[in-house]
Amino acid sequence: MLKQNLSFKLQQKLSPQQIQLMKLLQVPTIELEQRIKQEIEENPALEEGEDQDEEDDLDMDIATTEETDKEDAERDEFDLSDYYQDDETPDYKLSANNTGPDDEQREIPLAGGTTFQDAMRQQLSLRRSDERTVMLAENLIGNLDEDGYLRRDLDNIVNDLAFTQSVSCEKEELEKALSLLQSLDPAGVGGRDLRECLLLQVRRIPHSLDQRIAEEIIDKHFEAFSKKHYERILDKLEIDEDALRGAIELIVHLNPKPGNTMRGTDRAAQEIIPDFIVNEVEGQLELSLNGRNAPELRVSRAYREMISEYSKGKKDKEQRDALQFIKQKLDSAKWFIDAIKQRQNTLLVTMEAIMDYQKEFFLTGDETKMRPMILKDIAERVHLDISTISRVANSKYVQTNHGTFILKFFFSESLSTDSGEEVSTREVKKILNNAIDAENKQKPFTDDELTALLKEKGYNIARRTVAKYREQLGLPVARLRKVL
16 A cells, blocks of 8 residues: 655755865865866956955846846847957957067977986996896886885796786896896895895995995894894804994995985975964964965956846847856856855964964974864864864964974874873873983883883873874884994
C-alpha cells in the first residue's frame, strides 16, 4: 500500500558568494594577485581602479532593465547593430612609436640553467670508455635521485633495460658502468647509500693520517660511528682521542648530498610576502594590511553605460540575450568586489584579535611570553566559525619588529605548572631548547635529566612528553649530541 509522509529537514547550503569568500580567505597574498588577474581576464566588467560610488545607479539600471524585459518580450525585433557605435578613434592614436633612428634593437638573453643530469652526461662524453659502458652509464644517470644517489637495485635496472629498451646486459656490466659514473664529479655521486657516498669522497682526499683513519671508520665501523659509539671505535682502531677527533672533523665536512651541488641554479628563490605588518610605536601596536591584500577594484564604466542604454527603449531577442550576458558579468564583478572587501575585513578582525591575545610577544619578541592559544579562543573573540579562523591562519604571514612569522606559530596548546598557571607549550619548548644549547656537549642531558630540570622550574612534565618536544625541535637523543 502506498503511503505519503511529510517530513521537515534543516539543511545548510552555502551560496556561490560564500563559497567564493571561503576560497579567497585561504589564499596568501601572491596567489590573491594571480586570482584577481584571472578574474579580470575572465570578466570584462571588472577592472582595477578606485570605485566611483555608482553602485546605486547601477542597481537601479539593472532593476529597470528587468522590468523592461518583461514588457518588451513580445515587441517587434530590432537589429542589434543599431545600438552599437563605430569606433571613431583613428588607428594612429592607438599606437606609439618612440624609437629614434639611431636607437639599437637589443636582445636581452635569458639565462638557462643546466640540470644535474645534463652536467653528468657532459662529463661522461669526455671520458674514454667503450660505447656500451657509456650507454649503460647514461642509463644509470637517469636513475639517480635528486641527492645524487643510485638507490635502485642493479638487478631491477637490468630487468628494466631488457623490457623497456630491449637491451640485454649482465649485472657485472652495470657495475663497470657504475664505477665509471662514480668517477665523475662531484665526488660521491652514484653512491648506493650514505656510507658508500662518503667512502667515495674520502678516497679522493690526499693521503694522510686523518684520511686513512676516516676511510677505515667509514668502511668498517660506520654503524658505530653513526651511533657515536666512540669508545668502541677507539678500541678497534687502537688510536687516541686526538686522532679520532681529526678523522671525525674530516668526515663531517664531507657532502652527504652531492646532487645538490649542481642543482638549484635555475630555480627562482622563494619569497615570503607578509600579509600583515605589526609595528610598535611608543609601546603601542599598530596593525596594517599589506597593500596587495587591498587592491582597488571597480565595475567597468563602459558596462555601466552599456546597461543604462539597454534599459531604455525596445529590445529584440538578441538584445535581450546580450543584456542578460551584461547583467551576469556585472553581478559577478560586484560579488567579487564584495568578497575581496569581506576578505580584508575578516583578515583584519582576526589579526587584531591575535595581536591583542599575544600582545606581550609582539612587544618583546620573547617566546616565553606567549600565551596558550587555540583556534576556538580567537573564534569566540571575533564571533566567527573555527573553520574561518583556520582558513585565515593558513599560509598567512605577519611581519613584526622581531621577524616574520606564520600565523600558525601563535597557536599552541597549554599545560599547567605546579602553581596552577597555564602556559604555552611553546614556552616549554623554548626553555628545553635553551637548556640543550647550554649543556656540556661531552656529557649532554638525558631525557630524564631534562625532565628533572623542567620540574625544578615548575613544569611538571612526563619524560615521554619531554622526548616528544625534543623530537619536535629536531634534536637527537643525548648519545647523538655527544662530542669528543
